[in-house]
Amino acid sequence: QVQLVQSGAEVKKPGASVKVSCKASGYTFTGYYMHWVRQAPGQGLEWMGRINPNSGGTNYVQKFQGRVTMTRDTSISTTYMELSSLRSDDTAVYYCARDLYSISLDYWGQGTLVTVSS
Amino acid sequence: DIQMTQSPSSLSASVGDRVTITCRASQSISSYLNWYQQKPGIAPKFLIYSASSLQSGVPSRFSGSGSGTDFTLTISSLQPEDFAIYYCQQSYSTPWTFGQGTKVEIK
Numbered sequence: 001q002v003q004l005v006q007s008g009a010e011v012k013k014p015g016a017s018v019k020v021s022c023k024a025s026g027y028t029f030t031g032y033y034m035h036w037v038r039q040a041p042g043q044g045l046e047w048m049g050r051i052n053p054n055s056g057g058t059n060y061v062q063k064f065q066g067r068v069t070m071t072r073d074t075s076i077s078t079t080y081m082e083l084s085s086l087r088s089d090d091t092a093v094y095y096c097a098r099d100l101y102s103i104s105l106d107y108w109g110q111g112t113l114v115t116v117s118s
Numbered sequence: 119d120i121q122m123t124q125s126p127s128s129l130s131a132s133v134g135d136r137v138t139i140t141c142r143a144s145q146s147i148s149s150y151l152n153w154y155q156q157k158p159g160i161a162p163k164f165l166i167y168s169a170s171s172l173q174s175g176v177p178s179r180f181s182g183s184g185s186g187t188d189f190t191l192t193i194s195s196l197q198p199e200d201f202a203i204y205y206c207q208q209s210y211s212t213p214w215t216f217g218q219g220t221k222v223e224i225k
Binding site: 044046047059061062097100101103106107109111 | 205
């Protein structure tokens, strides 16, 4: 069965970077885009961007341009989302989610809480 | 960016009630509209894609309709496990955007 398992919670200081991993299993890793979505405490869902695990090509939301980098390692079926220059308002749960037909997100990771605090 | 607006923001209902949630897009998105359910502390669950297609394994009491700018999610007979927050999301163009969510609470 499809599973997306994310890395554990992180606590970072303002200005630092964080790298969250998402290990996929149960399907052909290179056959489906992977997206990243975040959710600030008590807030809604915010799409950050996506990566094509086959080519490595990416699309990012403009607000994160220059601060976010999505990469993948096909040898271990893992995608990564790195966010730099962290601010307190980056405190959120970060989810990876698999793309279905390039129109929806059918499987989600369990989420990774990133806390930015001095 | 396409703005997605859900109404109501919250509602109270009883088990067995019929519940309808509305989602409106700021421009036409054809049928590129998905619905998700989220319970506290858990990742969203995928319910409906392309406005009206039920994801495999989702109970048939859930249904979706609409096209263009106006969409609805209907739960025909609310069950205890349906109390949650529901989000719509458009995939017509990037950046993909979500509605602000509708919280379905127990009356």
